[in-house]
Amino acid sequence: MSLIRIVLRYAVLVIVASVFAGPFLWLLSTALKSGAENIFQYPPALIPREATLDNFKRVFEALPFLSYFLNSALVAALAVSCNLMLCSLAAYPLARMSFAGRQGIFLVLISTLMLPFQLLMIPLYTIAVTLGLNNSFLGLVIPHACTAFGIFLMRQAFMAIPHQLEESAHLEGVTRLQIWWHVLLPLVKPTLATLAVFTFVGVWGDFLWPLIIIDDQTRYTLPLGVNKLAGAFGKDWRLVAAGAVLSIVPMMLVFLFTQRFFISGALRGAVKG
Amino acid sequence: MLWQAHDERSDGDVDIVEIEFWTMQLSPILDGYINSSITAFEQSHPHVNIKWVDVAWADMERKLLSSVAAGTAPDVANLNPQFASKLAEFNALEDPTRYLGAETTALYHAGVWRSNQLNGRYFGIPWYLSTSVAIYNTSIFDEANVPFPATLEDIIEIGGIIREKAGKYTYFPSFDGGEPMENYVLMGGDIRNDLPAYGLTDASVEKLLRYYAGLYESGAVPPSVLIEGHQKAVDLFQSGELAMLLIGMQMLHTIRLNAPELVADLVVRPHPNADQGRANIAAMNLVVPTQTQHPQEAFAFIVFITSPERQTEMARHVPIIPSTPSSLEDRFFDITDPRDNFEIARAHSIEQIRGGAVLLPPLTNYSRLRTAFIQHTQRAMLAEVSVEEGAKNLIDDWRTISRMSGASPN
Amino acid sequence: MRAHREWHETLHRCVPYAFLTPAMLLIGTFVLLPMISALLISFSEYNMIEAPRFVGLEQYRRLVSDPFFWNALLNSLLYLLVVVPILTFAPIFLAVLVNRRLPGIAVFRAIYYLPVVTSLVVTGLMWKWVYEENGVLNFILQKLGILDDPIAWLAVADTSLFAVMAVTVWSGMGFYMVIYLAGLQSIPKSLYESADLAGVSRVRQTVFITIPMLQPYIALVAVISSIAAMKVFEEVFIMTNGGPLSQTETLVFFVYQNAFVEFDMGYASAAGIALFVVTLALSMINLMLSRGSPNTGITMYR
């Protein structure tokens, strides 16, 4: 690429980035503003007069944020591993095998995406209570443990893998389960990473369900904590902003870590021609 | 579950009763107070174990509703009267008069106590109260060179001048909660459960709609009143874009926190219409859902935590007004520093509460009524319909709803 | 010998179901069961406190004659019409933009993804601030001389729905960008190399190579984003609460309002089922239009 091209590209990258990052600058700036500063002044002041980390400290003092963090992390880890495992298992026959009811099962799965959660929440809660899952980490995982969306996504990925890879393994006497684990899963790593991030985002930001299923404050997840922050201090926006920033950071880290998997050329050289 | 019951019985006399207690947004500020209250109660009632759950203000309805639907309702819950009355409508709440004697019920603010009934049944016990006072940003009034409004209607003209001279908005009449209907009563109207169309009259509804239309037309209120609630009012006021707030005294703390440099310009006055003998009291209730297995213990706990002593103690921790008038005799509520806005606001609040009432009674089909009321008020405000037509439509809707619920005797 | 083979056959036939069982158990219990329950509730009157009472098609009759339902349905369809095409195609360019090995590109990717990982509660708060009368958008537009008087974007009937749509687009772009990034990896480099040799411009390469090659992913995104568009709720709930004057009420908002504000679960469920039917129909059309039909990609071997 020529120099002009590179400069142009970065210019576009930066302009687009400013649209995406803009509102966050306000969030960060509010989180960094000290108590002596009016956060509602006009015209808006983006740079804090004297930046301080005090608000973050106060967040940790006010609420057991660290334990909310750990709860969220535990629930997210559980949900992500469950979802990756179960979705890719279920997606395999849906993408690659022929059996009675395949079309029907697939349609039912897709159709489950189309009812709003708000409607399913009360019956789901009743079921969770019946199974004794209320107020437990397992209960928090339920709506994310196996998602139709995940199955859909994995199915799409499996369908893109050349059949011969699977057939040749099959001729070698390799079992379906072994093919799934040793041949297919390594090849859909980008999609697995994608699904992992999506699931993580879903669990990490889930608010409605934890709110209903969790009573015990020691089992609170981050969004519940941030929500509490928003209400508890007569809407001290500085604390709310600090809490929001704290809840976003882990997800950014997860994304930065996993994104290299999206970009790996996993299928390159798998099949020629 | 079976074996558990068996276990308890074999243990003989030690039957531990667990009472689940839901509050609205009291944690973590009141952690110390609530926990010590619970400990004190448990000491005097060794067979009761209180499990405290704190829920954010905005989430209480969803959470309580789900738990009622799934049969896991708490034993004691802290609700506002409107939501409580919705539950009461379906007989989901215990009647406290079945468990409490007259000497206990007499402890509470009589007007507030009376307002906790629907169709002749009581459904809640008042806990703590608040009322709106007026907070003015004097610098804006000075800039426009206008006096503070003496009545709600005055805001129209004064707001127009402020808009013109200072380029700011004056007032933010929020549409969340029951504010428009409370204003209707404040302006002389009446809302009653036992009349057709709940007692609305053309003249007074037109008066209210004219008021809202006037506010909007003169530029006294920002367009965002259509989509946002009182939180927005506070934010606007804090940013110096709004000249006045009609709001509970506790908001002074928030303003102090978020916009410290504003404090010097603030003046606190009674609510503009309060001196006409009508001040609205906002009450927080404690209720006992009928799903509870232990109503006796639940009410015992409520009586304990709403006792005059506990409420006085509570007021020392957070800016509330106790629902037990005897608490207000405490020296704590006296003004010690006449320049302290908050103490002035509290004095005004106590004054208003002593002579005030819950202006909006519990209504059957409350949320439908509220939705219709707001819809028509906003239409009139935006001049999409004439004030007369808006009033007619509003009353028609209320009449339909009242017939639907069979609440009125016609 | 023969019995052995038959046993083997049976076992073999069970394989697909064995793979599906764990997922179907979970989805059956925690999604299908609630779905069926919602369907049953839509035929009853249910306030969540007293037991449901069967009323037949009454709730649906109410729905048909309720102007607020039609308003919500129209708003949702308008939402779909505006948001889905943008969310289906714009992220392709975003993905192409960051699908390069350049220094610091990971940071840009992360920034574009930032809105996705932000809870809609926080997003709503931030954008309310942007849209305010004295907010940043008006500030910038006035500075640039595009606007004379500030507009209360969310509170004015003409702009409110579109302002909310913009937030949906903003917070969804990164999500679909990631899907496309995964898709871009499957396009052979040689296609671009030969286009380079032929002197085809980068923009044309995107249009004539990337987009056709991403076909299955585009189908996926189109379906998912339509379903998401029909389910828009949080943005509305947080930013406008359906206002001004029902201008931004969507179907799910309508469902929520009736369920959790009016306690009218039967009616809310009927509206939810209606939403389901509309979404299903739209998705079927979408799947049929795109080549990613559920039929492709199966070989029969054993």
Next chain:
Amino acid sequence: MTSISLKGVTQMYGSECAIHTLDLEIASGEFVVFLGPSGCGKSTLLRMIAGLEQVASGRITFDEVDVTSTPAAKRGVAMVFQSYALYPHMTVSQNLSFGLRMTGHPRKEIARRVERAVNMLKLGDYLQRKPAQLSGGECQRVAIGRAIVQEPRVLLSDEPLSNLDAELRSSMRVEIAALHRELGNTMVYVTHDQVEAMTLADRIVVLNDGRIEQVGTPDEIYRLPKNVFVAGFVGAPKINMLSGVVVAAGSENGGLSLRLPSIDSIPLAPMHVPVRSGDKVSVGIRPEDIAIDQSSKLHMLVSFVEQIGGATNYFGDVGKTRVRMSVSGAVHFSAGDRIPVRFAAERFHYFDADGQRLTSEAARA
């Protein structure tokens, strides 16, 4: 060493018939090539033998044992795919040993088999590389190696060389032939390339439209094509096919000649002609069976000349009939020239109106 027998095998795709009732015997240790245009069903047939596709009806037996419903994995076949189908995330050595590892073979056994394949195919230099780092030819070797380590009863190949360049293809052909000699197992090989088929096969099965057109040695296929399709498909440049009516034409050449739609007529061979006067026939003449003969009365108007090293191909018209002619040696004529040509009538192939070969007792001799 395994013999394969297909009896009455059919395959349907939906309501389309992909393989029509088909019988075929493959002897133990034989190298059989399925030859045909794309879409003729040759890959389908191969996959049915492998067990990758089900059989709608009919029986497949290996060594007299019915394997029709035996799963692919249990048939003892290995397959080399056109696309190589190497696992991109595994090294060459992992690729080779994968199947054996998964099926729980002892480590020593795996090492022995892999080593044998590595030596046979000279894979030693890139055992630790991944497929993306290999050239096409190297990938092909690995793919074959992976099939060999299975020590299959039957080795199946589905157009294994079609992605290689011409030079590599011819050298791999030699290697595959050598491999078959060394391994000695039954091999079934699918290709659309007649050169591959001719050079490798013990027997060729020509397939068209889901049917066997002819089974025979390469020589039989070329010399005695059973029908118009086989005659047309095998041989390059393509055989000339002239349709016309047999007429009695004086005494010369036994008195028969072929009247073409144009005024031209071509004299037929003097004796043993399986046709009679008045028959409508097609006559196939290989381009190399047409020669330049100054004495001939027939002339070819050359429209295009193709020089391919040892031989020259002329394309042109005799009368109004398009004709291809192949002459060994260098170019003598160019487009626009009129060349006197002679048809070697004794090498004519006669086909009836249905395209089937006409054979007289004498002609066969």
